[in-house]
Amino acid sequence: MGPFAARFSVTPSLSGGTEVQIPPLGSLGLASHDGPAHLKVRLDTLDQDRTFALANDTNGLAAASQTAATDVQNGVTRLLTRSIVAGLLGALLLSAIVFRRWRRVLAGVGVAAATLTATGAITAVTFKPGSIEEPTYHGLLANAPAVVGDARRIADQFTKYRDQLQRMVGNISKVYATFSTLPVYQASPDTIRVLHVSDLHLNPAAWTVIAAVVKQYQVNVVVDTGDINDWGSQVEASFVAAIGALGVPYVYVRGNHDSSITAAAVAAQPNAVVLDNQIATVAGLTFAGIGDPRFTPDKEASAEIDDVPGLLDASGSQLAATVDAAGTPVDIALVHDPASAGPLNGAVPLVLAGHRHTRKVSILAPVSGRSETRLMVSGSTGGAGLRGLEGDTPTPLEMTLIYLDPSHTLQAYDEITVGGSGTAEVTIRRRLAADDPDSEPATPASPQSHSASPAPLNSFNPSPSRR
Structure with a gap:
């Protein structure tokens, strides 16, 4: 059945019905028919190849849902055929052993055939197709009714929500440009715009916001400091396909949730550059990057690391x-982890990191005879993925737009915050490089609610001033 190996069985019963077992989640019962036979369907194993094929095929889920009924019908047909043959052969052999007379043997087979026919007739007459709409849940599946109720609408709702976020970014950008009254910094045509994202954690809403910001602000290059996936599996690799649609260079380093499979999937995108202890020039800027030395989904390997701070520092x-x-x-x-930034102090003017799901900007302690280094830690652009829904308030989606002049000197940066899943608020805070990064942030542009009228996404000239 789809990617599952399913075991069908039938047993004598006074009440009949059907039971679908889904280990280890529990089971659900259906009052599908009356006795004297009870049907049991157990979903045993998940075929890895079929699962990968289903996940990688854009029409896989739709095709699986269309063939599910046929799979069940075929399974039940095979079960009934085998049960009838086994019943008749069993009656034949048992009668032959007990009676040893052909007339009594044939009578025994006749009784078995009549019993099977009566069982089938009772089942057919009492069969209730509508029972599938009123299942009884057991085990962890007891919460399934609420989940199924939401799942029926989640696709449409999420699509509308992503479109809303895109309009929100456009609205707030237009408001920011229109109502700024303190023109402290004005981006020039030759300004290099770097969009820093991190920790997407498989949240598809992140791509919608990233694409809107890239278009609104005419971003030159997107920088991703890792944890684009959760488990680093082959199934998750297709999530990075949105990188190619951004239309600008994408520089990436692995996070502790990303595997070599993830890195290879990113590298396969036509506009992506993956750095792992390497240096590359992209969009006129020279980047150096290294992936996180850990892969935390591998619990055995993680348990063997005795000195995590030392590993990150190394x-x-x-x-x-x-x-x-x-x-x-x-x-x-x-x-990826800001704990790796210490040795880079004085070697580069700017270090970008993520991992902590909390935005923070600081200037590292000065090193005698070396230049100043600023560390910019991004919040989670994916709202921490599913983790972001664990608290009372969803974790917001955060990213930073960095402005560099033609000499590659940091001039200013915008801290862009989009309300977490289910909320509709966008905030942009402008900071100047000359400001103390530990001081209170500048007054943000007024947040836009979902009731604001949409602005065209191509109507904004990205040269906002400080508010």
């Missing part, structure tokens, strides 16, 4: 050595 030291050996200035260094 990763930063490895990238710092690569930067020093390059002999050319690096504009931006990329790590």
